[in-house]
Amino acid sequence: ARNDNQVSTLKVAILIDDATRCTPAHLILPLLLESLEQAGVLPAHISIVIALGTHRPMTPKEIITKVGPQLANHETSPYPLINDNSTHATSYMGTSQNGIPAHVQPAVANAHLKIGVGQILPHMNAGYSGGGKIVLPGVCSSVTVETFHAQEVQMTENLLGNLESPIRRDLEQFVEECVGLDFIVNVIMTADHQLYKCVAGHFIQAHRVGVQYAQEIYGVPVPRKYPIVVASAYPKDMDLWQATTAIAAGEIMLEQQQQQQGTTTTRSTLIVVAHAWDRHSAYPDFAHRMGQDPQELQAQFEADNIPQSSSKMTTIFGISMGRYRQKFQMALVSEGLTKQDADTMGFLYHETIEEAVEVARQRCGDPQAPVGILTHGGITLPLLGPVGEDPQD
Numbered sequence: 001a002r003n004d005n006q007v008s009t010l011k012v013a014i015l016i017d018d019a020t021r022c023t024p025a026h027l028i029l030p031l032l033l034e035s036l037e038q039a040g041v042l043p044a045h046i047s048i049v050i051a052l053g054t055h056r057p058m059t060p061k062e063i064i065t066k067v068g069p070q071l072a073n074h075e076t077s078p079y080p081l082i083n084d085n086s087t088h089a090t091s092y093m094g095t096s097q098n099g100i101p102a103h104v105q106p107a108v109a110n111a112h113l114k115i116g117v118g119q120i121l122p123h124m125n126a127g128y129s130g131g132g133k134i135v136l137p138g139v140c141s142s143v144t145v146e147t148f149h150a151q152e153v154q155m156t157e158n159l160l161g162n163l164e165s166p167i168r169r170d171l172e173q174f175v176e177e178c179v180g181l182d183f184i185v186n187v188i189m190t191a192d193h194q195l196y197k198c199v200a201g202h203f204i205q206a207h208r209v210g211v212q213y214a215q216e217i218y219g220v221p222v223p224r225k226y227p228i229v230v231a232s233a234y235p236k237d238m239d240l241w242q243a244t245t246a247i248a249a250g251e252i253m254l255e256q257q258q259q260q261q262g263t264t265t266t267r268s269t270l271i272v273v274a275h276a277w278d279r280h281s282a283y284p285d286f287a288h289r290m291g292q293d294p295q296e297l298q299a300q301f302e303a304d305n306i307p308q309s310s311s312k313m314t315t316i317f318g319i320s321m322g323r324y325r326q327k328f329q330m331a332l333v334s335e336g337l338t339k340q341d342a343d344t345m346g347f348l349y350h351e352t353i354e355e356a357v358e359v360a361r362q363r364c365g366d367p368q369a370p371v372g373i374l375t376h377g378g379i380t381l382p383l384l385g386p387v388g389e390d391p392q393d
Contacts, residue, residue: 007039007040007041008040008041008042009045010040010041010045010112010113011045011047011110011111011112011113012036012041012045012046012047012111012112012113012114012115013046013047013049013107013108013110013111013113013114013115014029014032014033014046014047014048014049014115014116014117015049015051015108015114015115015116015117015118015134015135015138015139015181016029016048016049016050016051016066016067016117016118016134017050017051017117017118017119017134017138018050018051018052018053018055018058018062018066019055019058019059019062019065019066019238020055020236020238020242021118021119021121021129022119022189022193022235023066023117023118023119023187023189024187024195025066025067025117026065026066026067026068026071028117028185028187029048029067029068029071029117030068032115032117032185033046033079043078043079044078044079044080046079046080047079047080047081047082047107047108047111048067048071048079048080048081048082049082049105049107049108049139050063050066050081050082050083051116051118051134051135051138051139052083052084052085052138052139053085053137053138053139053140053145054085054137054142054145054241054282054283054313055085055241055281055282056085056281056282057083057084057085058083060072063081063083067081080107082105082107084105085282089106090103090104090105090106090109090140090141091103091104091105091106091109091110092104093109093178093179094177094178095178096170096173096174096177096178097173097177098170098173098174099147100136100144100147100148100170100174100178101143101144101147102140102144102174102178102179103140103141103143103144104135104139104140104141104144104178104179105139105140108135108139108179109179113182113183114135114179114180114181114182114183115181115182115183115184115185116131116132116134116135116138116181116183116184116185116186116203117134117184117185117186118130118131118133118134118184118185118186118187119186119187119188119189120186120187120188120199120207120210120211120213120214121214121218121379122160122161122214122218122245122249122379122380122381123159123160123245124158124159124160124244124245124247124248125149125152125159125165125167126159126165126167126168126171127159127160127161127162127163127164127165127167127168128161128163128168128207128211128214130184130186130207130210130211131172131184131186131203131204131206131207131210132171132172132174132175132176132181132203132204132207133171134181134184135171135174135175135179135181136148136171136174136175136179137149142311142312142313145313146312146313146316148167148170148171148174149167149312149313149316150301150312150316151166151167151170152167152316152317152319152320153298153301153302153316153319155320156323158248158251158252159248160245160248160249160252160381161215161219161381163208163211172203172204175203181203182203183200183201183202183203184199184200184201184202184203184206184207185198185199185200186198186199186200186206186207186210188210188213188214188217189217190217191217191235191376191379193235196213196216196217197210197213199213215381218379218380218381219381219383220380220381220382220383221383221385222252222253222372222382222383222384222385223385224384225253225254225255225372225384226253226254226255226268226370226371226372227254227255227268227269227360227364227366227369227370228268228269228270228271228357228360228361228364228369228370228371228372229250229253229254229268229269229270229271229371229372229373229374230271230273230353230356230357230371230372230373230374231246231247231249231250231270231271231272231273231374231377232246232273232274232374232375232376232377232378233245233246233272233273233274233275233276233377233378234273234274234275234375234376234377234378235376235378235379236378236379237273237274237275237276237378238275238276238277238278238281239276239277239278239279239280239281239336240274240276240279240280240281240283240286240287240337240341241280241281241282241283241286241317242378243272243274243276243378244317244321245377245378245379246272246273246274246374246377246378247270247272247321247324247330249374249377249378249380249381249382250270250272250372250374250377251270251324251327251328252381252382252384253372253374253382253384254268254270254328254372255268256268256327256328267328267329267363267364268328268329268364269328269329269330269331269356269359269360269363269364270324270328270329270330270331271330271331271332271333271350271353271356271357271360272330272331272332272333272334272347272377273333273334273353273377274332274333274334274336274337275334275335275336276334276335276336276337277335277336278336279336279337279341283311283313283314285309285310285311285314286314286317286318287337287341287344287345288310288344289310289314289315289317289318289321290317290318290321290322290325290344290345290346291322291325291343291344291345291346292318292322293322294318294319294320294321294322294323294325294326297315297318297319297322298319300315301315301316301319321345322346325346329348329360329363330345330346330347330348331347331348331349331350331356331359331360332345332347332348332349332350333349333350333351333352333353333356357371
């Protein structure tokens with residue numbers, strides 16, 4: 001146990017997720033801060049760190065929404081609030097046994113106590129968000145994040161909702177060995193952003209309990225696969241980068257058949273619907289990398305010959321998206337992304353969902369082809385069951 005003098009010098013970092021998650025940090029933070037101050041921790045020693053990961057910094061309006069106006073006010077709040085994804089000023093904390101160098105945000109590296117506040121959702125690489133993911137990629141440098149994601153170049157499996165994901169395994173090993181995460185508060189929210197459950201405790205054990213609750217909310221039984229799937233990326237439709245989660249969810253429901261009929265190839269179609277008001281956000285080259293040949297991108301990555309106009313991250317995820325494109329036709333309906341964007345991505349572009357479905361039915365040669373619909377593709381985990389009677393589309 002620490003004495004009063006030790007507590008008064010204790011440095012605390014509270015890691016919170018960003019605008020891409022609807023975690024009610026404005027309700028959670030006051031409770032945590034009150035408990036820490038009652039224990040004797042000085043407000044000036046408590047840093048609130050926005051775990052941006054590979055995302056852009058949050059806008060002032062987004063920060064107010066996330067933490068509330070009092071904590072967002074730098075002039076009156078006694079708690080330092082860090083909203084910076086710069087990789088130039090990080091602290092090295094060693095290298096994990098699985099080879100990931102730990103270059104970490106200094107306020108986190110220097111903290112004696114690290115608390116993570118986040119949300120548990122199905123995730124296309126890590127199985128589920130939440131837990132140790134608030135640290136990696138949350139508060140790590142681009143070098144750390146790129147090394148961490150490099151293994152995905154060799155992965156072809158859809159890892160959405162898979163707790164055995166090697167990505168989840170590696171990030172938890174990294175956090176445990178190099179950085180540490182003493183306590184988490186993770187929420188499970190309903191589709192309309194209401195609190196369903198909250199878990200707190202050890203960053204792995206509490207997370208696993210939270211995953212069970214997440215499966216209750218986000219796991220949706222699906223009786224069959226469909227030749228056409230409409231997947232809305234809502235509520236993760238802020239930008240193109242976030243909207244790709246809907247592709248992983250839609251792929252689970254999609255019949256992946258490719259037949260040669262004369263000179264015409266008949267393919268299943270995944271129609272992605274995304275508002276994408278932030279368009280390309282922090283990765284303006286992502287659409288271009290999505291549309292390139294994944295084998296060519298993999299060769300560039302393995303030869304460390306990536307063009308200066310691109311990055312390792314967009315190359316890695318471009319490979320994943322390119323592999324999806326090789327399996328089935330993809331189409332886009334979006335207000336924020338244009339036909340030019342879709343052409344660059346190798347997607348068909350349509351003004352309306354109805355038009356997209358009509359064209360997709362023409363492609364599969366059946367004007368009455370059944371259509372699977374994901375209204376919340378950004379957070380839904382389709383759970384395939386026994387094939388029963390064909391449901392009406």
